[in-house]
Structure formats: C-alpha cells, structure tokens
Amino acid sequence: MSELIQPRILKGFRDFLPADEIGRALLIEKLTSTFRSFGFVPIDTPALEYSEILLRKSEGETEKQVFRFTDNGGRDVALRFDLTVPFARFVAAHKEEIYFPFKRYHIAKVWRGEKPQAGRFREFVQCDFDIVGSDSAAVDFEILALMKTALGAIGVDGVTIKVSHRGIFNRFLQSRNLSEKSEEILRTVDKLSKIGPEETEKLLSNIAGEKNAADILVYIQGAGNQPEDFEATLQLMEKMAGGTAEDSNRLREIQKLLEAIGISKSFVLDPSITRGLDYYTGVVYETFLNDLPSIGSVCSGGRYDNLAGLYAKDKISGVGSSIGLDRLIAALDTLGTAPAQAGFTEAVIFNTDGFSMAVAQKTAADLRSRGVSCEVFPDSKKMGAQYAWAEKKAISWGITLTDGSFEVKNLSNRKTTVVSSASEVAAIIIAART
Amino acid sequence: MSELIQPRILKGFRDFLPADEIGRALLIEKLTSTFRSFGFVPIDTPALEYSEILLRKSEGETEKQVFRFTDNGGRDVALRFDLTVPFARFVAAHKEEIYFPFKRYHIAKVWRGEKPQAGRFREFVQCDFDIVGSDSAAVDFEILALMKTALGAIGVDGVTIKVSHRGIFNRFLQSRNLSEKSEEILRTVDKLSKIGPEETEKLLSNIAGEKNAADILVYIQGAGNQPEDFEATLQLMEKMAGGTAEDSNRLREIQKLLEAIGISKSFVLDPSITRGLDYYTGVVYETFLNDLPSIGSVCSGGRYDNLAGLYAKDKISGVGSSIGLDRLIAALDTLGTAPAQAGFTEAVIFNTDGFSMAVAQKTAADLRSRGVSCEVFPDSKKMGAQYAWAEKKAISWGITLTDGSFEVKNLSNRKTTVVSSASEVAAIIIAART
Numbered sequence: 046m047s048e049l050i051q052p053r054i055l056k057g058f059r060d061f062l063p064a065d066e067i068g069r070a071l072l073i074e075k076l077t078s079t080f081r082s083f084g085f086v087p088i089d090t091p092a093l094e095y096s097e098i099l100l101r102k103s104e105g106e107t108e109k110q111v112f113r114f115t116d117n118g119g120r121d122v123a124l125r126f127d128l129t130v131p132f133a134r135f136v137a138a139h140k141e142e143i144y145f146p147f148k149r150y151h152i153a154k155v156w157r158g159e160k161p162q163a164g165r166f167r168e169f170v171q172c173d174f175d176i177v178g179s180d181s182a183a184v185d186f187e188i189l190a191l192m193k194t195a196l197g198a199i200g201v202d203g204v205t206i207k208v209s210h211r212g213i214f215n216r217f218l219q220s221r222n223l224s225e226k227s228e229e230i231l232r233t234v235d236k237l238s239k240i241g242p243e244e245t246e247k248l249l250s251n252i253a254g255e256k257n258a259a260d261i262l263v264y265i266q267g268a269g270n271q272p273e274d275f276e277a278t279l280q281l282m283e284k285m286a287g288g289t290a291e292d293s294n295r296l297r298e299i300q301k302l303l304e305a306i307g308i309s310k311s312f313v314l315d316p317s318i319t320r321g322l323d324y325y326t327g328v329v330y331e332t333f334l335n336d337l338p339s340i341g342s343v344c345s346g347g348r349y350d351n352l353a354g355l356y357a358k359d360k361i362s363g364v365g366s367s368i369g370l371d372r373l374i375a376a377l378d379t380l381g382t383a384p385a386q387a388g389f390t391e392a393v394i395f396n397t398d399g400f401s402m403a404v405a406q407k408t409a410a411d412l413r414s415r416g417v418s419c420e421v422f423p424d425s426k427k428m429g430a431q432y433a434w435a436e437k438k439a440i441s442w443g444i445t446l447t448d449g450s451f452e453v454k455n456l457s458n459r460k461t462t463v464v465s466s467a468s469e470v471a472a473i474i475i476a477a478r479t
Numbered sequence: 480m481s482e483l484i485q486p487r488i489l490k491g492f493r494d495f496l497p498a499d500e501i502g503r504a505l506l507i508e509k510l511t512s513t514f515r516s517f518g519f520v521p522i523d524t525p526a527l528e529y530s531e532i533l534l535r536k537s538e539g540e541t542e543k544q545v546f547r548f549t550d551n552g553g554r555d556v557a558l559r560f561d562l563t564v565p566f567a568r569f570v571a572a573h574k575e576e577i578y579f580p581f582k583r584y585h586i587a588k589v590w591r592g593e594k595p596q597a598g599r600f601r602e603f604v605q606c607d608f609d610i611v612g613s614d615s616a617a618v619d620f621e622i623l624a625l626m627k628t629a630l631g632a633i634g635v636d637g638v639t640i641k642v643s644h645r646g647i648f649n650r651f652l653q654s655r656n657l658s659e660k661s662e663e664i665l666r667t668v669d670k671l672s673k674i675g676p677e678e679t680e681k682l683l684s685n686i687a688g689e690k691n692a693a694d695i696l697v698y699i700q701g702a703g704n705q706p707e708d709f710e711a712t713l714q715l716m717e718k719m720a721g722g723t724a725e726d727s728n729r730l731r732e733i734q735k736l737l738e739a740i741g742i743s744k745s746f747v748l749d750p751s752i753t754r755g756l757d758y759y760t761g762v763v764y765e766t767f768l769n770d771l772p773s774i775g776s777v778c779s780g781g782r783y784d785n786l787a788g789l790y791a792k793d794k795i796s797g798v799g800s801s802i803g804l805d806r807l808i809a810a811l812d813t814l815g816t817a818p819a820q821a822g823f824t825e826a827v828i829f830n831t832d833g834f835s836m837a838v839a840q841k842t843a844a845d846l847r848s849r850g851v852s853c854e855v856f857p858d859s860k861k862m863g864a865q866y867a868w869a870e871k872k873a874i875s876w877g878i879t880l881t882d883g884s885f886e887v888k889n890l891s892n893r894k895t896t897v898v899s900s901a902s903e904v905a906a907i908i909i910a911a912r913t
Contacts, residue, residue, distance in 0.1 A: 050531060052572040052790040055556065058525035060569055062576055063583070066521045081823035082847045084854030084872070087500045091492035091602055092526065092588060093546070093558075097484060112527070114548030117592050122489065124527075135494055138486040142496055144871040146857055149497070154526060158551050168525055176857075183836050183857035190844070305837035306844045356486040389515035402617050403739035410624070410740045413516045420518030423580055423610075423617035437578040438518070 057159070057167030068384040069170070069374060072199050073152055076172060076368070079195045080150040083187065085174055088149045090131040092156075096123040098134050098356075110157045124156040128173040128367070136177060137356030145178025145361075152370070166371055175365025177352055182298035185328050185348060188364050189299065192332060192344050193308050195368070200382065201343075203335035207315035208299075211325050211347070212292030213282050214316070217264055220287050221257050231319045234265055238317070242266065260285070265317035275300055278314045292327070299328065326350040328364070336380055343373045387439035391474055392419040392453075394444045395431050404446060408467050415471035419444075432456075442474055491593070491601030502818040503604070503808060506633050507586055510606060510802070513629045514584040517621065519608055522583045524565040526590075530557040532568050532790075544591045558590040562607040562801070570611060571790030579612025579795075586804070600805055609799025611786055616732035619762050619782060622798050623733065626766060626778050627742050629802070634816065635777075637769035641749035642733075645759050645781070646726035647716050648750070651698055654721050655691050665753045668699055672751070676700065694719070699751035709734055712748045726761070733762065760784040762798070770814055777807040821873035825908055826853040826887075828878045829865050838880055842901050849905035853878075866890075876908055 054060060061069065077087075096113050100123065113123040125131050128151045136143070152172045159165050174191060176184040189206065196204055218227050233248045240248075242262055249258035264285050268277035283293045296314065303309040320329040327348030334343060346366030353361050377383035392412060394405045405421045412419045422431050435443060435456060445452040451470050454461045455477070464470060488494060495503065511521075530547050534557065547557040559565050562585045570577070586606045593599050608625060610618040623640065630638055652661050667682045674682075676696055683692035698719050702711035717727045730748065737743040754763040761782030768777060780800030787795050811817035826846065828839045839855045846853045856865050869877060869890060879886040885904050888895045889911070898904060 049791065050789050052532070052568045052787075053529065054525055054532075054568075054572075055527060055529065055550075055554065056552075058527065059523075060525070060573065061521075061523035062573060063520035063522055066523050069523075070521055082852040084822065084824035084827075084852060086497035086822050086872075087495075087504055088497055089495035089500050089503075091488055091494070093489060093492065093590065093602065095487065095489065098486070098488075109551070112548075112550060114546075116489075116546060117543070120489065134486045134488075138488075138494065139496060144868050146868075148854070156527065168527065179857045181857040183840070183855060186840065187855075187857070190840070194847075302837055302840050305841050353486075355484050357483065388518065388520050390518040393518075403736055406617070406620065406624070406736050407739050413628075418516040418518060420582070421617060421621075423613045423615040423621070434578055434580075438520075 055167070057161035057165075059166060059168070064385045064387055067386045067388070069370070071384050071386065072370065072374070073170075073172075075198045076152065076195050077150070079191070079198045080174055083148070083191050083194075085148040085150045085191075088132075088135060088151055089153070090125070090128075090135055090151070092124055092154070093122050094125060094131065094134070096121040099123045099125060099130050110159055112156050112158060126157045127155055128153060128171050129365070132173065132175060133353045134356055136361055137353035140353075140357060140359065140361070146176050146184060147178050148174070148176045150174040169369070169371040172368040172370045173365060174367075175363050177361055177363030177365075180362050182295050183302070185295065185364050186299045186302040188346065188366050189303065189312065189330065190306060190308065192330075192346075192366050192368075193311055196332070196344065200384075201334065201373070201377070204311055204332050204343075205335060205338075206312045206330055206332045206344075207318045208296070208312055208328060208330045209314065209316050209318040210292050210296055210328050211319060212327060213286045213290075213296075214264075214319055216286040216290065216292070217282070220285075221253070221260065223253055223257060226252055230261065232321050234261065234317055234319050235321050237265060267314065267316045270313055270315060272310050272313055275309075275314045278316065282316050295328065320345065320347055324349045324352075330366070334376055334380075337376050340372065340376045340379070342369075343376060344368045387437065389418050390420055390438055390440045391417050392442035392444055392470075393431070393435050393438075393440050394419065394421045394446065395428070396422040396425050397428075397445055397447075398425075400425075400446055408444070408446065408451070408470075411467040412471055412474075415468065415475075417471050417474050441477075444470060489601070491595035491599075493600060493602070498819045498821055501820045501822070503804070505818050505820065506804065506808070507604075507606075509632045510586065510629050511584070513625070513632045514608055517582070517625050517628075519582040519584045519625075522566075522569060522585055523587070524559070524562075524569055524585070526558055526588070527556050528559060528565065528568070530555040533557045533559060533564050544593055546590050546592060560591045561589055562587060562605050563799070566607065566609065567787045568790055570795055571787035574787075574791060574793065574795070580610050580618060581612050582608070582610045584608040603803070603805040606802040606804045607799060608801075609797050611795055611797030611799075614796050616729055617736070619729065619798050620733045620736040622780065622800050623737065623746065623764065624740060624742065626764075626780075626800050626802075627745055630766070630778065634818075635768065635807070635811070638745055638766050638777075639769055639772075640746045640764055640766045640778075641752045642730070642746055642762060642764045643748065643750050643752040644726050644730055644762050645753060646761060647720045647724075647730075648698075648753055650720040650724065650726070651716070654719075655687070655694065657687055657691060660686055664695065666755050668695065668751055668753050669755050671699060701748065701750045704747055704749060706744050706747055709743075709748045712750065716750055729762065754779065754781055758783045758786075764800070768810055768814075771810050774806065774810040774813070776803075777810060778802045821871065823852050824854055824872055824874045825851050826876035826878055826904075827865070827869050827872075827874050828853065828855045828880065829862065830856040830859050831862075831879055831881075832859075834859075834880055842878070842880065842885070842904075845901040846905055846908075849902065849909075851905050851908050875911075878904060 111123045116122050155171050237245050246258050246262050268274050268281050325347040329347035331342035332344035348364040350362050351360050352363050409421050443454040452463050545557050550556050589605050671679045680692050680696050702708050702715050759781040763781035765776035766778035782798040784796050785794050786797050843855050877888040877890050
C-alpha cells in the first residue's frame with residue numbers, strides 16, 4: 046500500500062461542515078430574497094481573469110495579495126480579489142445589453158493572500174449590490190435602505206450605519222490647499238477609530254502641519270455621534286468646507302428619505318468615514334455591529350463617479366455596498382447568534398426487522414411528494430445506532446412500518462401515533478411544524 | 480487620459496447576464512430543494528488546494544488540464560477540477576465529525592483548461608451528490624431515484640438513465656484473462672456510442688485479439704436496449720461472466736426498488752456503460768436526454784469502494800452522481816427549454832411630475848413588507864423611457880401616485896385601477912399572481 050497523503054488544506058482556506066454550510070446557505074437565501082424584493086438581479090463573472098483587467102489600479106498592497114500566475118497558455122491571469130473590479134469590466138463589456146439604472150447583486154467567492162487572522166481568510170464570500178446609471182439621491186438612499194433591510198432579514202438588527210460624503214471632505218481639504226495630500230490624509234483619518242484622536246492628530250501634523258491637523262480633527266469629530274446630531278454636524282462640515290453645496294444637500298435629501306420610511310435612527314453622520322479607496326466620490330458608509338463594533342465594518346460602500354472608466358469612454362456613475370459575509374458570520378459566531386442547523390430531514394423511516402425496503406422507499410417517495418423531507422435508514426443496524434444518527438441530523442420524526450400500518454414517533458418527546466396511510470403520516474408532520 | 484483597457488475575458492470563461500444567471504439560479508434552487516427533501520446536506524471546500532491533494536491519481540490527461548501554480552508562499556497549488564477529489568479529502572479529514580451514512584450535495588464551480596467547444600467551458604458548475612458509509616442496494620437506488628427526481632424538478636423529464644455494473648464486467652474480463660488490459664479495454668468500450676460497433680471491435684481486436692473482441696462486443700451490446708430487456712440482458716451478462724453473483728443480484732435489487740416507486744421505465748441496463756475512471760467498482764450510470772442524446776451524458780456516477788483511500792486507512796465506500804449543470808443548460812438552450820427570466824420585480828412606481836420621492840419610497844417599503852417586490856424609478860425621465868425600462872425588466876405592474884391615490888396599471892393589457900391605499904395595491908398584485 047502506498048503512503049497516505051495528509052488531508053490538509055491551505056492556510057486561510059476552510060472546509061465547511063454541514064451545520065456551518067447550512068447556516069451560510071440560509072443567510073444567503075435570505076439576503077437574496079431581500080435583494081430581489083428591491084428589484085435587484087444577479088449576474089456572474091469568471092473567478093479567473095486577465096491580470097491586466099483586475100490589477101488596473103495596481104496599488105502595491107493589492108498586488109501583493111493577489112493570487113496571480115501564468116496559465117498553461119502563457120496568459121498572465123489572477124483570481125478576483127473583489128467583485129467591484131469585475132463588475133466595472135462587466136458593465137463596460139455589456140453596456141448595450143443591460144438597462145440603466147441597472148441594479149445587480151453578486152454573491153461569490155473572492156481570494157486574497159492576506160495574513161490569516163480572526164475573521165480574515167484567504168478565501169471568502171463577498172456579497173455586493175450596486176445601482177449604476179443614476180446619480181439621484183433616491184438610489185443613494187435605496188442602497189442604504191437595502192443595507193438596513195438585508196441585515197435585518199438575517200437577524201442583524203443592532204447596527205449603526207455611519208455615513209459621510211467624500212465631496213465635502215474634498216472641498217474642506219481644497220480650502221486648506223491640502224488636495225494634493227488627500228490620499229495620505231484619508232488613509233490616516235481612516236485609522237481614527239483604531240488609534241484614537243491624539244495619535245491621529247500627531248500623524249496628521251507630520252503630513253499637513255499642526256494647524257491643519259487640529260482643523261481636520263475638528264472636522265472629522267463632528268458635532269456629535271448620534272442620529273439627532275445630523276443637522277448640527279452637517280452644518281459644521283459645511284462651514285469648514287466653505288458653505289452649503291450640492292454635496293451637503295445630497296446628504297439632507299438622503300436623510301429625509303431615511304426618515305420617511307422610519308429607519309433614520311440606525312444612521313449617523315460621521316465625517317471621519319472616508320473609505321480609503323480612491324474611486325469613491327460621493328456618499329460613503331460603513332456598518333458596525335452595536336454589540337461588537339471591534340470587528341470593524343461588516344457592510345461598506347459608497348458612490349463612485351466613473352465605475353468603468355478604465356474600460357469604456359462613457360462615464361457611468363453608480364453607488365453600491367458590500368457585505369463581508371464571512372466576517373459577519375465570524376462576528377455572529379462570537380456573539381453566539383450565528384445560524385446553525387444540522388439538516389433538513391423531517392422524518393426517517395427506520396430499518397426494522399422484517400421490514401420491506403420496497404415499501405419503505407415507496408412511503409418515502411410518497412411523503413416527499415406531499416412536501417415532507419424524509420429518508421430511509423439504508424442498513425439494518427441496531428436501533429440505538431439509528432436513533433443516534435437521527436439525533437445527529439436533528440430529525441424530528443421516526444417512522445416504523447409494521448403490517449401495513451405506520452408508527453409515527455415524535456423523537457423529542459417519544460410520543461407515538463399509529464396511522465394507516467402515508468397521507469396521515471404527512472398530515473401529522475405538517476400540522477406539527479412551527 | 481490613459482489608454483482604455485479592452486474589457487475582455489479569458490477563452491472558455493463566461494459572463495452571465497441577468498436573464499441567464501437568473502435561469503441558472505432558479506435551476507440550482509430547485510435542485511437544492513430536491514436534495515434537501517431526500518435528506519442531503521451541503522458542504523463546501525476550498526477552490527484552491529495543494530496540488531499533491533488534487534492530483535493524487537495524476538493521469539497525464541488530468542494534469543495537463545489543471546490550473547496549477549506556485550503561490551506567493553511558494554506552495555504548489557491548483558484550482559479544483561472536480562468535486563469528487565475534494566470530497567474524498569474532506570471525508571478523510573472530518574470522518575470523526577460527520578455521521579455515516581453521510582449524504583452531501585455540493586454545487587460549485589470547477590476549472591479545467593479544456594479546449595473550449597459547444598457545451599465545454601474552462602469554468603463550469605458541477606452539482607454532486609453522494610452517499611458514503613453504506614454499501615446497501617438501498618443507497619445505490621436512492622442516488623438513481625434522486626437523479627430522476629432532481630432532473631424532473633427542473634423540467635427535464637425525457638431522460639434515459641443507462642445503468643451497468645463494473646464488477647460483472649470485471650468478472651467477464653477475468654474469465655478471458657484480460658484483467659490486466661482492463662483499463663485499455665474500458666477506455667475503448669467507452670467509445671462505442673461515438674464510433675460505432677465495427678470501429679470499436681477493430682480497436683478491441685488490437686488489444687485483446689479477434690475472438691475476445693467479438694465476445695466483448697456481444698457482452699456490451701446486451702440483449703436489447705429497452706427497460707423490458709432488463710432480465711434478458713442481465714442473464715446474458717451473467718452467463719458471459721461466469722454466473723449469478725452478488726454484483727448481478729445487486730442490479731436486480733435496485734431494479735426492484737425502481738419498480739416499487741414506479742420509475743423503472745426511465746432506466747435501462749446497458750452493459751456498454753463502464754465509466755472510464757478507475758475508481759468505480761460497483762454500479763455505474765450515465766444519463767442521456769431523449770431529445771438530444773448527442774450532447775452526451777448530463778448526469779453520471781457510480782459506486783466506489785474506497786473513496787478516501789489515499790488519505791485515510793479506513794475503507795469508506797460510497798455512491799454518487801454529478802450533474803454537469805452548464806452542459807445541461809447548454810442542451811436546454813439548444814432544445815429551447817432553458818429557463819430565462821428578466822427579473823424579479825413585480826411593480827415599479829413611476830417617477831411622475833409633482834411626485835414626492837419620500838411618499839414613493841414609503842409606498843415601496845410598504846409593498847415590500849406585504850411581500851410585493853417593487854422599486855421606484857429614481858430619475859425624472861420621460862414616461863417612454865420609464866416604460867421601456869419596465870418592459871426590459873419584465874415588470875408586470877406600473878404604479879402612479881396622485882394626490883393620495885394609487886393608479887395601478889397592468890402593463891401587459893394597460894388596464895388601470897385606482898385605489899386609495901398601499902394595502903389595496905398589494906392585494907391587486909397578489910390576487911393576479913399565477
């Protein structure tokens with residue numbers, strides 16, 4: 046016999062056992078159903094693309110993390126590291142076939158060679174939803190409303206969605222002649238929640254001077270961090286940025302719509318939210334779990350002016366957001382609220398002495414046709430083993446076939462009912478559903 | 480402005496536009512629901528694994544087709560090319576955590592650098608379902624019943640599932656002292672439907688001599704290719720293989736169960752089905768569309784003795800099958816029966832003169848909470864453009880808000896009803912559902 050191979054997997058990659066995979070599948074089903082109720086449609090793109098396409102904004106950081114290689118045909122290819130870049134390429138390639146405003150969702154795996162740590166994996170599922178081809182406040186609002194509704198649909202109700210606008214911040218920096226340093230400043234501001242205001246101010250001083258650093262701190266700390274501080278914070282931002290303009294009024298319009306449908310309490314205007322990535326140009330946002338803010342944002346996004354700019358002449362603006370599903374599930378695990386379910390089987394037909402497999406299989410087919418999920422225990426094992434197996438699969442009902450009658454046992458309270466047809470069995474099981 | 484990048488994708492890879500992706504998603508949802516009704520649970524494994532793990536049976540053919548590379552950490556890795564090898568590794572790694580008989584389904588992408596051609600892609604979705612840890616005829620039967628039921632659930636009713644048994648064929652070859660050439664012979668027999676009996680016999684003569692070639696032809700052609708020829712063909716196989724044995728009686732047991740649930744007419748015993756792959760040891764099968772047999776098998780599988788043999792000492796037997804979902808969809812496209820659906824939106828609230836976006840969004844949220852999927856047209860465009868957009872998304876209902884009342888228009892027959900509340904709007908839409 047040849048040497049055994051150790052069945053190991055790559056660091057940062059994971060197997061999903063049934064309970065976890067069922068939990069993830071159920072979350073995805075609920076998210077999908079919410080996206081559809083808002084009129085979003087799914088698309089799909091390849092996992093593997095030309096590196097030239099994916100690494101368009103080749104920041105050093107991204108490039109280092111990408112799984113990139115030369116395929117057997119000598120092509121320079123890479124695994125996608127997000128769903129935004131492939132979407133930009135998709136919109137450019139298919140702009141004559143799709144209809145604008147175009148609302149799509151895409152739930153799929155992406156790969157990054159990050160250092161594995163809690164909540165960070167090298168293979169993980171992203172869940173993106175975007176609306177492109179409209180610059181109205183209505184669609185900015187729709188993405189925010191969908192974030193709140195989708196998270197609510199999967200039982201994540203205690204969230205704070207922090208919103209800001211890159212345009213106002215850009216005006217503020219411009220008024221201080223800091224536009225050229227904006228990328229550096231944005232990256233530093235992004236660290237506020239991690240390193241605190243003092244450390245942030247110190248770093249900013251090195252970039253922009255003491256006076257400007259103090260001003261930036263005032264700007265990003267706003268007038269307060271509660272929903273009711275919205276107007277006061279916005280006015281402070283406007284004052285420091287040179288007055289009211291389209292960008293700040295856009296935030297007012299969005300706020301009005303959030304109030305109209307009664308969800309504004311979950312949103313706060315937080316000028317420190319800037320999103321490091323340079324393609325955002327309008328509203329930006331991040332979402333924190335009230336019970337576990339330390340895990341970081343579980344759903345982030347914003348508006349971009351020119352999504353497909355590297356692939357098409359037309360300027361196509363849009364707005365979108367992304368749920369980091371695996372990070373969210375890791376957070377729910379920590380909070381003890383992650384969904385887990387052992388199986389889908391409602392009933393098992395036990396394999397008992399003198400039992401006919403043909404009759405059992407016929408009964409199972411009959412029950413399934415009546416909407417009851419069930420299976421036949423295939424081997425004639427001891428009843429203890431069959432019960433233990435049913436328990437591991439969290440099966441609620443055990444059926445024993447005897448001389449044309451059906452003994453239906455509720456496996457949690459051991460109560461037994463005897464009936465004479467499969468339709469009666471199905472009726473008992475369906476009636477007991479919660 | 481910098482040079483535009485052509486938004487191209489790799490040969491053999493595909494974008495899925497909404498109509499196609501919705502079609503695929505709906506098929507997957509129906510398959511999933513069928514698997515669950517039979518008690519199967521989902522698992523997931525990484526797309527990327529150590530090459531050592533995936534290429535265990537490194538046949539030259541497979542190796543050439545695999546996307547294999549060295550990652551940034553110097554590891555020799557590969558994209559999975561099927562879901563069977565990762566499942567074997569999974570079972571070996573988690574045998575203490577799962578329960579046997581273990582029934583899993585796995586619907587996921589796999590990658591092969593095949594020459595792209597009709598129905599063949601370099602990235603495609605496999606849909607596998609297996610039962611491991613039981614050697615009973617009942618589970619052989621269950622996989623076959625599930626194949627028939629799952630294909631039926633997605634509207635593919637006209638199928639012929641051709642079944643045989645590798646054990647009987649092995650006995651037959653042994654009786655002719657041909658065991659050592661069995662791999663070569665199996666590969667040749669596999670070509671029968673493509674090259675015809677004469678050409679097959681010629682090739683077999685070169686391998687096994689004229690007399691044996693003629694015998695093999697008699698064996699693989701059976702007594703007939705109809706469900707009613709089952710017993711005659713089986714007896715012919717037994718006679719040529721040296722008599723009745725466990726393997727041939729296994730086929731009788733399975734046949735009895737297929738008859739018990741009334742689906743035996745879709746199955747034929749076809750001794751030419753051998754499945755080239757050498758890990759099969761028991762029943763083997765392939766599925767052909769009655770209206771398009773030329774596309775090849777859309778669902779194949781069989782029983783294997785020792786799934787995880789390369790990774791674990793325990794012998795774990797199992798039986799499973801795999802639907803080539805993308806090939807099946809390509810076939811349904813050819814037949815004009817592939818599902819396609821433009822969207823999920825039932826109603827659009829038109830963006831009309833004097834309209835309040837806040838009221839429109841409130842109405843939309845209200846309709847969604849009543850189970851109606853809807854969206855608000857975000858921009859104040861001409862009505863012609865809004866109607867055209869609604870048509871492209873196949874939206875059935877158009878709502879116009881005027882002075883506190885709701886004008887609900889059936890967009891296919893232009894019939895209009897005016898009501899005074901969102902709940903009445905929802906009632907009209909729900910009542911008209913088919």
